[in-house]
Amino acid sequence: MRDAFILLMLVFLFGAACKRPFLMTLAYLYVDLVQPQQISYYLVNSVPISLIFGAAAVAFFLFFDDKRDLSFGRVQALMLLFLGWITITTFNAELGEQAWIKWDPAWKAIIFGVFLPFVLRTRQRIEAAVMFILLCVGSITITGGIKTLAGGGGYGTMSLLVDSNNGLYEGSTISAVAVALIPLILYAYSYNQIFPKRRITLLLSAGLIFSAALIPIGTEARTGLVCLAVLAIFLFLGAKRKLLFGAVGAVVAIASIPLLPDSFTGRMSTIQTYDEDNSASTRVAVWNWTLDFVKDHPFGGGFYAYKLNRIEVQTRRRVGEGSNMREETVTVVDEARAFHSSYFEVLGEHGYPGLLIFMTMLVAALLQLRGLYRRFRTSDEDAWIAHLAKALGQTTIIYMCGSLFVGVAFQSTLYFLLGLAAALAQIAARRESATSRALLDLQGGSLKPQAAAVAVVRAR
Numbered sequence: 001m002r003d004a005f006i007l008l009m010l011v012f013l014f015g016a017a018c019k020r021p022f023l024m025t026l027a028y029l030y031v032d033l034v035q036p037q038q039i040s041y042y043l044v045n046s047v048p049i050s051l052i053f054g055a056a057a058v059a060f061f062l063f064f065d066d067k068r069d070l071s072f073g074r075v076q077a078l079m080l081l082f083l084g085w086i087t088i089t090t091f092n093a094e095l096g097e098q099a100w101i102k103w104d105p106a107w108k109a110i111i112f113g114v115f116l117p118f119v120l121r122t123r124q125r126i127e128a129a130v131m132f133i134l135l136c137v138g139s140i141t142i143t144g145g146i147k148t149l150a151g152g153g154g155y156g157t158m159s160l161l162v163d164s165n166n167g168l169y170e171g172s173t174i175s176a177v178a179v180a181l182i183p184l185i186l187y188a189y190s191y192n193q194i195f196p197k198r199r200i201t202l203l204l205s206a207g208l209i210f211s212a213a214l215i216p217i218g219t220e221a222r223t224g225l226v227c228l229a230v231l232a233i234f235l236f237l238g239a240k241r242k243l244l245f246g247a248v249g250a251v252v253a254i255a256s257i258p259l260l261p262d263s264f265t266g267r268m269s270t271i272q273t274y275d276e277d278n279s280a281s282t283r284v285a286v287w288n289w290t291l292d293f294v295k296d297h298p299f300g301g302g303f304y305a306y307k308l309n310r311i312e313v314q315t316r317r318r319v320g321e322g323s324n325m326r327e328e329t330v331t332v333v334d335e336a337r338a339f340h341s342s343y344f345e346v347l348g349e350h351g352y353p354g355l356l357i358f359m360t361m362l363v364a365a366l367l368q369l370r371g372l373y374r375r376f377r378t379s380d381e382d383a384w385i386a387h388l389a390k391a392l393g394q395t396t397i398i399y400m401c402g403s404l405f406v407g408v409a410f411q412s413t414l415y416f417l418l419g420l421a422a423a424l425a426q427i428a429a430r431r432e433s434a435t436s437r438a439l440l441d442l443q444g445g446s447l448k449p450q451a452a453a454v455a456v457v458r459a460r
Helices: 002-019 023-034 049-064 074-091 098-119 123-149 171-180 182-191 199-219 222-238 242-259 262-271 278-296 342-376 383-402 412-444 449-459
Strands: 310-319 326-335
Touching: 002 023, 002 049, 023 049, 023 098, 023 123, 023 412, 049 098, 074 098, 074 342, 074 412, 098 412, 123 171, 123 182, 123 199, 123 383, 123 412, 171 182, 171 199, 171 222, 171 383, 182 199, 182 222, 182 383, 199 222, 222 242, 222 383, 278 310, 278 326, 278 342, 342 383, 342 412, 383 412
Parallel strands: none
Antiparallel strands: 310 326
């Protein structure tokens, strides 16, 4: 039954794209995020669906889509520069051919982020892409939320749509992504033109937000708690009645503590006492190893460079009970420990140049979104650009904060967000340019007022 549904879904998306070519790009977003080939039992699990839909998306754009007024932005240029650099470091990787295994999905994610602005050239298209991303991730978070409410959570044990540790099915990754997308869910409910505000859209949006908030509890990933804290700050700053919002938020947080699983509260408490937690203290040791490693390898060690590490960590643990409880120090030896931080991941694998390009790419996107918000927040017709820019900026920042504690530097969601940011900037630039030309033509007398008004409307 599951295989039949997946096959019908893929056939439907392919058929819809035959009428609306840009839908093939959205179909690829579904294939990349949900990974139906992993969910399927036998019908499509041996078919290279990602390759087929990725190639089809490019082909449909080249042969059937409108290619007028294409432009290339600085965020896209930085993504290509980053792709070029990680390719160079892969040629010189310490682990040779192993490094190309991780390079393969990385280059696909980056190149599709570069490709997205070519297709998403209108408000309807970019909002459709946002909705597709939200619903794809939502199909995973709703499953996780239901299992969490049913008591099926646990660190490293909660199974989502499929029992896998790849992509969005890894606990810390889905925790960061799910919480980060909440600002986009709020935008989609309030401003999108595809689904008007109705009771059903309110219930769907509330369900997506609630399930996203449950994911950090079900996975017991500390990354999710960090992302929730950053989200709370954004919501507080955007609230009209900050004191009331803060008071209600504090009451809800305190009241929810007794309802949380003991395993969750116990794990979250180790954020402050990381030296008593083997996982957290080992993570800090890996970061120190990375800093030492790049002293001798300033250009990085290539993908999977963490497999070279061997670390010894001293942690404290409590033994005994009651009055006989005492602390003792134990030494733990670990090898090939992952970076558990996107920034140390990029630093260790691609060196200081790679980290510089990576950070420049993220900051450039945020500055671009900030500029769009400032220019369009007072606009009557294009205020949606400001609202979407704000939501994308908050989503990116939350993702970046979550990236401090999980290695998701090459997770495709990041490059989809960057692609959306670049697409929004180019939509705004085209609208401003078309409006300016129409007004200049009106002032010069080459257009009648009615024709100028039509040109401005078409630009919007």
